[in-house]
Amino acid sequence: MALTLAQANQQRKRAAIQAAEAAPAALMEGATGYEVQMAQLHQDQLRLSNLQSTELKIALKAELLPEYVPYVDGVLSAGRGAQDDVVVTIMLWRLDAGDFAGGLDIADYVLAHDLKMVDGFKRTVGCVIAEEVAEAALKALRAEGGTFDPDILERTRALTESHDMPDQARAKLFVAIGKTAFKSVNPELIDDQAMLQLGIAKGALARAIELHDACGGKTDLGSVEKLIKKHAGSAS
Known part of the structure; x- marks a missing residue:
């Protein structure tokens, strides 16, 4: 279900505060906003895993991406570089969905803070x-x-x-x-x-x-x- 404007703003602020509190090279695990987003991400990844068509997976990612905008924007605005698998995953989803400018906006943060790839990637x-x-x-x-x-x-x-x-x-x-x-x-x-x-x-x-x-x-x-x-x- 799509977030209301007020909910999105609240989520963005909460993500910014928690990202700013997490030390560089630390993990975001334990931060309430992060855990909520990870739970949502796991559910969405399960939906993706049930699809065989790459085309359908890309379409579903594009449909899901707006739900993560407030959280990611909050992290990018105030984050100090703590490892964040949600941010890394959404970066990849934006690239997959053809939102290259949006994906590179996140990549700028990810590369600047030396975040690691999520599990399953050797590159x-x-x-x-x-x-x-x-x-x-x-x-x-x-x-x-x-x-x-x-x-x-x-x-x-x-x-x-x-x-x-x-x-x-x-x-x-x-x-x-x-x-x-x-x-x-x-x-x-x-x-x-x-x-x-x-x-x-x-x-x-x-x-x-x-x-x-x-x-x-x-x-x-x-x-x-x-x-x-x-x-x-x-x-x-």
Whole structure:
């Protein structure tokens, strides 16, 4: 059942107070608001586990997410970095549901305070964030006429830049950045803006290949370099 405005405000304030009281690197376990949210999360995870369809799971996560907004907002506003599995899980759900800006807002807090992944994940938080966004971008780009927000990719790169992860995972993010920039270019209309995007694409794809030779960016890099060379020849 959806919270009333008054209930949401009360929950947000309670979460902020309890998060501020929990010391960095401590656990939120024992905090009343946290325990209530964990109980709700367990119930919702059970509902998700009863679904076999990934598409239906994503739709259910999107439906459930608003219920956690007051608590998460409260933690993000005043939290000091205590381990919080609710916040980490909702970060993942937002990314799964396609709310990348919202997921990265939480990721900023999670990474800044070095929160750990919830049980069942072997990858680090930085790796999960980089791969989740990169895979979503690459999937979108594979669709005919598909696009992805380059600002989300750049924000993801900046957020995860200093965090350890396998080179293959970081390469995937650079491939997504490169492909997104390249796909934004109309090869029949190469102006200064197009050249800027081609430069971004070239740099990102070259970095991806440097990190992981089999990243899948070589064909695109060849096409980018060919287009840059062609335009340079035409300009001269």
